[in-house]
Amino acid sequence: MTYWPSVVVATPAHSGLAGPLTYRSEQPLAAGNLVRVPLGAREVLGIVWSCPSDPPADCSEEQLRPVSAVLDGLMPLGDGWRQLVAFAARYYQRGLGEMALSVLPPALRDLDNTQLARRLKRLAKVNGSAACPETPVSRPQASAEQQQVLDALGTLDRPALLYGSTGSGKTEVYLRATEQVLQDDPAAQVLVLVPEINLTPQLEERFRQRFEPRHGSAALVSLHSGMTPAQRLQAWLAAHAGTARIVLGTRMAIFASLPGLRLIVVDEEHDPSYKSQEGARYSARDLAVYRAKVESDRGPHPCRVILGSATPSLESWHAAEQGRYRRLAMPGRIGGGELPRLRLVDMNHQPKGATLSPPLLAAMEERIARGEQCLVLLNRRGYAPVLSCDACAWKSQCPHCSAFQVFHKLDRTLRCHHCGFTRRVPRACPDCGNLDIAPIGRGTEQIEEQLAGLLSQAVRPDGTPARVARMDADTTRTKGSLEQQLQALHEGEVDVLVGTQMVAKGHDFRRITLVAGLNVDAALFASDYRAPERLFALLMQAAGRAGRDAGHSGHSEMWVQTWHPTHPLFAALKKHDYPAFAAEQLAEREAAAMPPFGYQALLRADARTQDAAQAYLNGVADAAADLPGRDEVTLYPAVPLPIQRVANVERAQMLVESHSRQALQRFLWAWQPLLLQGRSLPEARGLIRFAVDVDPLAV
Ligand SMILES: Nc1ncnc2c1ncn2[C@@H]1O[C@H](COP(=O)(O)OP(=O)(O)OP(=O)(O)O)[C@@H](O)[C@H]1O
Numbered sequence: 121m122t123y124w125p126s127v128v129v130a131t132p133a134h135s136g137l138a139g140p141l142t143y144r145s146e147q148p149l150a151a152g153n154l155v156r157v158p159l160g161a162r163e164v165l166g167i168v169w170s171c172p173s174d175p176p177a178d179c180s181e182e183q184l185r186p187v188s189a190v191l192d193g194l195m196p197l198g199d200g201w202r203q204l205v206a207f208a209a210r211y212y213q214r215g216l217g218e219m220a221l222s223v224l225p226p227a228l229r230d231l232d233n234t235q236l237a238r239r240l241k242r243l244a245k246v247n248g249s250a251a252c253p254e255t256p257v258s259r260p261q262a263s264a265e266q267q268q269v270l271d272a273l274g275t276l277d278r279p280a281l282l283y284g285s286t287g288s289g290k291t292e293v294y295l296r297a298t299e300q301v302l303q304d305d306p307a308a309q310v311l312v313l314v315p316e317i318n319l320t321p322q323l324e325e326r327f328r329q330r331f332e333p334r335h336g337s338a339a340l341v342s343l344h345s346g347m348t349p350a351q352r353l354q355a356w357l358a359a360h361a362g363t364a365r366i367v368l369g370t371r372m373a374i375f376a377s378l379p380g381l382r383l384i385v386v387d388e389e390h391d392p393s394y395k396s397q398e399g400a401r402y403s404a405r406d407l408a409v410y411r412a413k414v415e416s417d418r419g420p421h422p423c424r425v426i427l428g429s430a431t432p433s434l435e436s437w438h439a440a441e442q443g444r445y446r447r448l449a450m451p452g453r454i455g456g457g458e459l460p461r462l463r464l465v466d467m468n469h470q471p472k473g474a475t476l477s478p479p480l481l482a483a484m485e486e487r488i489a490r491g492e493q494c495l496v497l498l499n500r501r502g503y504a505p506v507l508s509c510d511a512c513a514w515k516s517q518c519p520h521c522s523a524f525q526v527f528h529k530l531d532r533t534l535r536c537h538h539c540g541f542t543r544r545v546p547r548a549c550p551d552c553g554n555l556d557i558a559p560i561g562r563g564t565e566q567i568e569e570q571l572a573g574l575l576s577q578a579v580r581p582d583g584t585p586a587r588v589a590r591m592d593a594d595t596t597r598t599k600g601s602l603e604q605q606l607q608a609l610h611e612g613e614v615d616v617l618v619g620t621q622m623v624a625k626g627h628d629f630r631r632i633t634l635v636a637g638l639n640v641d642a643a644l645f646a647s648d649y650r651a652p653e654r655l656f657a658l659l660m661q662a663a664g665r666a667g668r669d670a671g672h673s674g675h676s677e678m679w680v681q682t683w684h685p686t687h688p689l690f691a692a693l694k695k696h697d698y699p700a701f702a703a704e705q706l707a708e709r710e711a712a713a714m715p716p717f718g719y720q721a722l723l724r725a726d727a728r729t730q731d732a733a734q735a736y737l738n739g740v741a742d743a744a745a746d747l748p749g750r751d752e753v754t755l756y757p758a759v760p761l762p763i764q765r766v767a768n769v770e771r772a773q774m775l776v777e778s779h780s781r782q783a784l785q786r787f788l789w790a791w792q793p794l795l796l797q798g799r800s801l802p803e804a805r806g807l808i809r810f811a812v813d814v815d816p817l818a819v
């Protein structure tokens with residue numbers, strides 16, 4: 121008998137071939153089966169979406185090509201998984217094939233049945249090696265707040281927003297909730313998402329300690345972009361086969377195949393890295409909520425989702441206010457410690473040109489003398505953001521971008537942080553020959569250098585000089601270096617750590633009692649309406665690294681150097697009053713019909729010239745005039761991106777807004793064919809690509 125499976129394959133982006141293709145098969149295939157099928161002259165991996173026994177109406181048998189091979193060693197991808205992928209494709213305006221195939225591990229593409237069998241065999245062997253269900257595990261007694269939350273989780277009927285102070289023990293809640301789920305059902309699986317790879321080693325360690333003794337080492341796998349293709353494939357297979365009971369990963373892990381999924385944790389749910397900025401621009405946090413709902417609706421068991429943060433996103437906070445999410449609060453810190461006191465340094469009253477104010481330095485010296493540690497946060501790596509010539513107008517402009525190349529003093533390079541273009545620092549001004557070219561502004565490298573000088577007299581309790589170290593994307597580039605640096609900090613080898621936002625997130629440092637934020641003012645007046653939300657979260661998270669040991673928390677402090685000490689954001693920060701801050705921000709957003717009260721998408725265009733990029737955007741906007749639902753959306757004029765040119769590509773965007781999510785979605789879908797046609801507009805010649813970003817983070 122002949123079957124006519126419709127198969128989803130990765131068609132090139134924007135080819136317009138969005139739906140599945142029909143093939144022929146002499147055997148019935150299950151939905152979710154992986155197959156290899158011919159596509160043009162190639163053979164590609166595909167996913168069976170359905171397998172009817174009736175031939176398609178509109179073409180003859182001979183026209184359809186047969187399926188080349190079936191990866192039948194592999195269990196079909198589940199209905200829940202396919203529903204998730206289909207939703208993501210639809211919601212984020214991508215082709216189904218592009219979406220579905222791009223979220224599978226790339227190494228799966230070239231696998232045949234023999235190789236697959238070998239890998240699955242290896243998986244089976246690893247499993248069971250060390251599992252020992254009776255092993256007693258040591259874990260702390262849950263605090264009263266933790267217990268309350270855990271009880272509430274047991275009867276949860278909607279997403280939980282775990283609003284827990286920094287240091288309130290949210291991780292322990294995740295661990296216990298996971299334990300409960302694994303214990304209740306031998307097939308249950310748990311997905312734990314973290315915003316950055318940097319945070320996976322520490323969390324992984326805590327999960328390993330808790331679960332390895334009982335469930336064996338194979339029960340926990342990580343999934344993130346730092347893994348080799350082979351490692352990623354193996355972890356993916358373990359999750360798909362159910363041998364991995366816990367998957368810990370970054371945003372891409374939201375698409376892991378997890379047939380027994382019962383719990384999804386999204387740690388630091390406010391973090392912008394949950395939103396993908398390329399390809400399908402999906403939000404892993406939002407998909408987590410969707411996925412949990414799909415799994416709950418399908419199966420006999422609920423799948424729960426916990427979004428955790430001390431500074432929730434305004435979207436999630438608003439959802440909790442409306443009752444769509446259940447807010448579970450843990451206001452106290454473990455051990456009853458206090459949150460650090462805010463100290464604002466008015467830079468208007470500091471010595472001219474001082475990067476680090478004298479009172480801040482004095483406070484740091486005091487901590488060092490007591491054997492405590494300090495954290496200095498500056499969200500800019502390198503030595504200085506720009507080099508400049510005093511004699512002429514030369515600046516270290518990147519030749520390929522509308523941005524300056526950053527001066528890195530250690531290796532004497534100028535590096536563009538947008539396109540990566542690197543050159544050696546010129547000895548003299550390339551334009552006028554002046555020898556006096558000087559750095560303007562400050563980056564972490566320079567602060568580290570300055571602090572080492574300014575604190576050269578500071579001594580530790582044992583009489584040895586203070587040690588300053590730095591942690592940012594530059595110092596953590598090589599594998600294992602981040603772990604080493606964190607270790608050094610934990611072991612007290614470092615007294616002052618300078619770093620970018622990377623140091624502010626999620627770490628459980630025990631001896632830090634002072635955190636200082638430098639150069640934060642730009643975000644107070646940024647045009648991006650989300651800038652205050654991000655700054656507040658960053659400072660509150662940074663502050664949260666201080667005083668985590670209750671014994672030290674009484675005198676822990678968060679210092680902020682600012683030229684605008686009376687700004688209302690600081691008043692809320694002083695009281696650690698996230699709810700007040702959120703209420704004020706949400707009121708502003710409501711008045712302006714901004715998210716979460718309005719819905720947005722961006723249409724972005726990249727082109728050889730800015731004119732072409734804008735002409736494309738304005739052209740497709742004009743063409744949309746008669747589309748159904750056009751009256752329910754507002755299209756704004758095309759504008760250049762804040763960094764207009766990157767790697768010689770000009771970038772522009774158009775904001776699309778609507779009062780209704782459905783109306784926005786309807787319009788975007790109706791618009792798609794016009795977006796494809798618009799590529800051939802004569803005035804848009806030089807257009808390279810376009811992309812739709814639904815629920816964009818930066819507009
Ligand atoms: N019930 C408990 N009893 C004793 N110690 C606990 C308990 N729960 C958590 N801890 C400890 O408290 C510290 C803070 O916990 P954790 O790191 O989970 O906080 P968090 O809420 O995730 O904070 P942040 O949002 O700042 O990352 C950790 O060192 C953890 O081991």
Ligand SMILES: [Zn+2]
Nearest residue numbers: 518521536539
């Ligand atoms: Zn560049």
